[in-house]
Amino acid sequence: MNATPETTLPRERQQLILERLGRDGKVVAADLAHEFRVSEDSIRRDLRDLASQGLCRRVYGGALLMQHVAPLDERHRERSELKRALARVAAGLVGEGQILFVDAGSTNTALAKALPDNRGLTVVTNAPDVALAVLGRPGFEVILLGGRVDARIGGAIGSRTVRHAQDIRADLCFPGVCAIDPERGLWTYDEEETVFKQAIIEASGETVAIATPDKLVASATHHTAPVTAIAHLVVSADTDAAVVARYRAAGVAVHM
Amino acid sequence: MNATPETTLPRERQQLILERLGRDGKVVAADLAHEFRVSEDSIRRDLRDLASQGLCRRVYGGALLMQHVAPLDERHRERSELKRALARVAAGLVGEGQILFVDAGSTNTALAKALPDNRGLTVVTNAPDVALAVLGRPGFEVILLGGRVDARIGGAIGSRTVRHAQDIRADLCFPGVCAIDPERGLWTYDEEETVFKQAIIEASGETVAIATPDKLVASATHHTAPVTAIAHLVVSADTDAAVVARYRAAGVAVHM
DNA sequence: AAATTGTTTGCACGTTGTTGCACGATTACG
DNA sequence: CGTAATCGTGCAACAACGTGCAAACAATTT
Numbered sequence: 159m160n161a162t163p164e165t166t167l168p169r170e171r172q173q174l175i176l177e178r179l180g181r182d183g184k185v186v187a188a189d190l191a192h193e194f195r196v197s198e199d200s201i202r203r204d205l206r207d208l209a210s211q212g213l214c215r216r217v218y219g220g221a222l223l224m225q226h227v228a229p230l231d232e233r234h235r236e237r238s239e240l241k242r243a244l245a246r247v248a249a250g251l252v253g254e255g256q257i258l259f260v261d262a263g264s265t266n267t268a269l270a271k272a273l274p275d276n277r278g279l280t281v282v283t284n285a286p287d288v289a290l291a292v293l294g295r296p297g298f299e300v301i302l303l304g305g306r307v308d309a310r311i312g313g314a315i316g317s318r319t320v321r322h323a324q325d326i327r328a329d330l331c332f333p334g335v336c337a338i339d340p341e342r343g344l345w346t347y348d349e350e351e352t353v354f355k356q357a358i359i360e361a362s363g364e365t366v367a368i369a370t371p372d373k374l375v376a377s378a379t380h381h382t383a384p385v386t387a388i389a390h391l392v393v394s395a396d397t398d399a400a401v402v403a404r405y406r407a408a409g410v411a412v413h414m
Numbered sequence: 415m416n417a418t419p420e421t422t423l424p425r426e427r428q429q430l431i432l433e434r435l436g437r438d439g440k441v442v443a444a445d446l447a448h449e450f451r452v453s454e455d456s457i458r459r460d461l462r463d464l465a466s467q468g469l470c471r472r473v474y475g476g477a478l479l480m481q482h483v484a485p486l487d488e489r490h491r492e493r494s495e496l497k498r499a500l501a502r503v504a505a506g507l508v509g510e511g512q513i514l515f516v517d518a519g520s521t522n523t524a525l526a527k528a529l530p531d532n533r534g535l536t537v538v539t540n541a542p543d544v545a546l547a548v549l550g551r552p553g554f555e556v557i558l559l560g561g562r563v564d565a566r567i568g569g570a571i572g573s574r575t576v577r578h579a580q581d582i583r584a585d586l587c588f589p590g591v592c593a594i595d596p597e598r599g600l601w602t603y604d605e606e607e608t609v610f611k612q613a614i615i616e617a618s619g620e621t622v623a624i625a626t627p628d629k630l631v632a633s634a635t636h637h638t639a640p641v642t643a644i645a646h647l648v649v650s651a652d653t654d655a656a657v658v659a660r661y662r663a664a665g666v667a668v669h670m
Numbered sequence: 671a672a673a674t675t676g677t678t679t680g681c682a683c684g685t686t687g688t689t690g691c692a693c694g695a696t697t698a699c700g
Numbered sequence: 701c702g703t704a705a706t707c708g709t710g711c712a713a714c715a716a717c718g719t720g721c722a723a724a725c726a727a728t729t730t
Contacts, residue, residue: 168677168678168679184423184426186421186423187716188421188716189421196679196680197679197680197681198716199679199680199681199717199718200678200679200680202716202717202718203678203679206718215425217423217424217425217426218423218424218425218686218687218688218715218716218717219421219423219424219688219715219716220423220426222423222425222426222429284558286542286543286545286546286549286558287542287546289542289563290542290543290546293542293563293565293568294565296467298565299562300562300563300565301560301561301562301563301570302540302542302558302559302560302561302562302563302570303558303560304557304558304559304560304561304570304574304575304578305557305558305560306555306556306557306558307545307549307556307557307558309549309550309554309556312549314558314560318560318578319560322560322574424687424688424689443706444706452689452690453689453690453691454706455689455690455691455707455708456688456689456690458706458707458708459688459689462707462708474696474697474698474705474706474707475698475705475706671730672729672730673728673729673730674727674728674729674730675726675727675728675729676725676726676727676728677724677725677726677727678723678724678725678726679722679723679724679725680721680722680723680724681720681721681722681723682719682720682721683718683719683720683721684717684718684719685716685717685718685719686715686716686717686718687714687715687716687717688713688714688715688716689712689713689714689715690711690712690713691710691711691712692709692710692711693708693709693710693711694707694708694709695706695707695708695709696705696706696707696708697704697705697706697707698703698704698705698706699702699703699704699705700701700702700703700704
């Protein structure tokens with residue numbers, strides 16, 4: 159039924175593996191090798207690649223579909239295509255066994271879902287949303303930052319949360335982004351938000367900002383003080399080259 | 415029905431066992447061995463593995479469902495009508511403007527969903543689950559108890575969480591119930607759970623226990639110390655009259 | 671056209687994970 | 701209290717794994 163064309167590009171093969179994975183829920187390395195007429199080594203490389211992007215669960219003998227716990231965010235899924243793509247890139251910046259501050263926000267929820275299993279990651283978050291996205295999955299430790307929850311933000315905010323965050327030391331920090339500026343860093347809408355983001359950034363080794371296209375222009379509608387400089391910026395591939403150049407000139411590693 | 419002549423990956427088998435466990439509530443080692451065409455040793459290893467991850471309870475001859483299932487809440491739907499009914503009754507005990515401690519657990523998630531809007535309620539919880547259930551709704555204040563999250567329980571647990579809870583004073587307390595006994599109160603599986611439940615009970619005016627039928631018998635499998643007495647008990651309407659009488663004799667208000 | 675750079679592939683090697691069996695210890699049940 | 705089923709562990713065989721390396725190939729530069 160699946161007449162494989164003469165030329166099968168490596169990237170195309172990974173895509174086909176993904177489709178098959180979505181259809182069957184699992185793939186067997188040996189079967190794939192036979193089907194695509196390549197060695198099992200190549201298949202293993204593909205599977206390893208996909209797993210590192212958080213697109214599947216690597217297991218002995220093949221790979222399994224990521225078990226998802228997403229009954230609630232059907233509406234989010236509409237605009238989430240881009241966010242998921244950005245989240246996958248951002249997840250690639252995460253190393254084995256690292257501790258991550260993950261702020262509240264729909265983009266960061268997508269990030270949480272894109273984080274790979276079995277990497278011994280610790281996710282520290284103020285968002286119930288984010289916590290649920292990684293909770294039952296293998297190889298995850300979850301730490302919840304307590305405090306009063308702001309419904310608009312979707313996460314805990316306030317002095318209690320800030321104090322709790324200051325007790326923790328993380329490798330990476332993913333602050334939610336309202337707007338971003340090459341020279342002056344992140345902007346938020348709210349004073350409390352600013353304080354919290356500053357706290358988690360100061361308690362982290364490096365900061366990663368994930369910016370959907372609308373965030374890249376610092377408009378005048380944002381009121382409070384900017385947050386300190388960032389190390390990594392994740393943007394969509396069709397971002398204007400001049401904008402990217404400005405960030406790179408500011409010493410920011412831009413991923414797309 | 416489930417003829418699997420294909421290759422079954424080792425990890426996939428564990429996942430299938432988990433699904434089956436969620437569906438039937440129990441699995442028998444010998445049956446699984448026959449079904450998957452592997453030796454009972456392999457099944458035993460799988461079961462031991464899953465149990466070490468806290469995903470099931472190992473018993474002689476097979477395994478039983480863990481009371482707190484974190485990853486996939488398939489069985490939420492099975493017994494959810496009963497839980498929702500109990501949750502509605504329990505929600506009726508809540509008064510205007512009250513502050514509520516809501517512990518982690520599937521029954522309490524149902525309770526959170528059943529709480530009425532626009533009553534000025536404050537929900538204090540250690541479960542991301544519960545927080546999400548009330549988060550955006552009108553007339554709700556949410557306070558998240560921070561700390562390390564236990565995946566089996568689905569909520570934060572530990573000294574940090576306990577300390578945070580002790581800073582709060584609530585009107586009602588809804589502890590998750592593992593088993594319950596007329597004379598000796600609540601039972602838990604875990605020492606940390608016990609400490610946390612005691613903390614929220616002591617910080618509350620009254621305690622409400624919601625008990626599905628299987629919780630009403632205090633079996634010998636629960637290990638740690640009991641928690642102090644409760645004020646209200648919510649049970650299903652078809653509960654044995656003698657059992658109800660025993661609780662009433664112990665001074666507990668029984669609702670059904 | 672030739673050289674360079676980067677990617678992909680298959681192979682060889684040592685390492686790791688999985689399986690079934692044998693053995694003795696433990697547990698359930700009559 | 702005794703029997704039988706079940707359990708945990710050590711062990712050997714084997715499948716799958718990751719890595720380093722060289723060949724093949726495409727794209728780009730010189």
